[in-house]
Amino acid sequence: MKTIVTAIIAALLAYPALAADITSSVTAADVPEKERTKLGLYLTSQEAATALSANPDIVFVDVRDPVEVMFVGHPDPVDAVVPFRFVSYTYNAKRGAYGMDPNPAFVDEVNAVMERLGRSPSDPVFVSCQTGGRTARAVDALAAAGYIQVYALFEGIEGDLNAETGRRDINGWKNAGLPWSYKLTPEVAWHPPK
Secondary structure, three states: OHHHHHHHHHHHHHOHHHOOOOOOOOHHHHHHHOOOOOOOOOOOHHHHHHHHHHHHEEEHHHHHHHHHHHHHHHEEOOOOEOEEEEEEEEEOOOOEEEEEEOOOHHHHHHHHHHOOOOOOOOOOOEEOOOOHHHHHHHHHHHHHOOOOOOEEEOOOOOOOOOOOOOOOOHHHHHHHOOEEEOOOOOOOOOOOOO
16 A cells, blocks of 8 residues: 555656646536536636646647737736637628637647647646637547646636727736736747748
8 A cells, every 4th residue: 555655646746737636616607608628627717726836737728810919918827829710811791800810730739739748638727818719629639639637727817898888897817916928938939830
């Protein structure tokens, strides 16, 4: 028995992300249908910040288009920007916005980030986009690729749209006053494939 306990402790010390204390108050019923994931793992921005503070080895991926990141900024603890979709610059009159095209290399690019950081698909990963829709689809893509602990920050980075103000000022990472930056390091920035 002592050998098994020693082996478990050694494994936790060797892989700190496995020892992460990730607690969530969010249930699937709290999450809008379009933002639900197959894994069903959700966090508020504050819960994610608390977990990242306790264990900075948890991987945090921002799945927004690099242009969004450049103009809006990003959470300080983000490990990498890996776009799930790119702005297409084709105007969608029905939505009143530009369209988006998928990033066909998304899973491969996340795999490369995980490898660079010495993590595997069994380690925890936090994913966020502007408000949560792309996050859910990104989490599902990673789950289909064998990832098992991918948490969606369901409030997103900018939060929900306030019908009264027309601004995204209700919730999300930025509105929670959590650590934020406009400067990208080479490790965090997305780089187009060569």
